[in-house]
Amino acid sequence: MSPSPPRATDHVADLAAFVQASPSSYHAAAEGARRLVAAGFVEQDEAAAWDSSPGGHFLVRDGALIAWRVPDGAGPTTGFRVLGAHTDSPTFKLKPRPDLGAWGWQQLGVEVYGGPLLNSWLDRELGLAGRVALSDGSVRLLRTGPIMRIPQLAVHLDRAVNDEGLRLDKQQHTAPVWSVGHRGLSVLDHLAEVAGCTRAEIDGYDLVAFDTAAPAVFGPHGExxxxxxxxxxxxxxxxxxxxxxxxxxxxxxxxxxxxxxxxGSGSRSGAAGPVLADVVSRTLGALGATPDEQHRALARSVCLSADAGHALHPNYAGRHDPANQPVLNGGPLLKLNANQRYASDATGTALWRRACRRAGVPTQEFVSHNAIPCGSTIGPLTATRLGMATVDVGTPLLSMHSARELAGTEDPGSLSRAVGAFFALGG
Incomplete structure (x- = not known):
């Protein structure tokens, strides 16, 4: 049987701590690595000979984290149980030459990353987080405190906003203010101070905006x-x-x-890149697998592609399928799509249900309204690249791609329990 999981309240509290430690993909990978090291996992240097000894291993490649445990007695045809997810979220990325300003304001040039709900980022105290590359070849993670805000235009100056809707120009209306009355001030000076270096030492950066507000549990029953x-x-x-x-x-x-x-996952640390295939092939190779044995191992392998999905929105019920209407705290989602935007099929569905039964958690189906095409996940990419059986699942949310999303307090722990049961399934 799978090990006893933490209570839902404990799981959500730990998830909140994980989110707060992970304002960027680089921080998420580092926080995951910290937890793995504390549990006795050993970091794998990609430039070194591959370690396939029994026990826990991990590597960090930019903002990606791959962690695996080799069982005692593993051989060249041992299969994998993979949980695939992603560390990035829609946000704004700091542009080169980021300092803007007019009319006494100091603003920042940012580029839209992914597909955020733009209006949800208005009137929030935002920070910057990510990595800086220095002239000596080193890389440092940094995170600021709340230093900027994208202020919304007052209703008095946009009388039609509540009747005609808010329309934001991605270039004109998303530049955050970060100071006022300090002409000549550069955000790079501030970032260098936070990073513990000089401005001249910063040769490159990957920095994104994040909402500095802490996660919160609320509702009459803490739901x-x-x-x-x-x-x-x-x-x-x-x-x-x-x-x-x-x-x-x-x-x-x-x-x-x-x-x-x-x-789109098209990078050396993305699901369309080689990182997972590298880990799989090098681990099997170190276990002595021939090319044929590697294919046999992949044929015994399964991937759960775990990504957040949509719960039914009570104010927009017509945007959802009329028969499949998942709710918060109803259990993790099984995500299905006839056009292979998700990779789940009948055999994967059956495996997922076995895992959920073993874990003692409910599950819900998500399928899109026919007139509203769904997004996609790393699931089809993994199935295509590795030929590995893949099932798409995830936690139901409201306000997906908002700066502040909404989950039920039961579902994240239920997903983790189902993943634990999936890892333990034989066959």
Missing amino acids: FFASGRLDNLSSVHAGLVALLASEGSEHIELVAAFDHEEV
């Missing part, structure tokens, strides 16, 4: 959980908790937390 980056840190966290709680299985258990899913 709601509001936080930034639940899409998709809720899945990353669920996978790590399940992996660290696992008592081992006959398979190689693996959590793949990719970067850049929100912009």
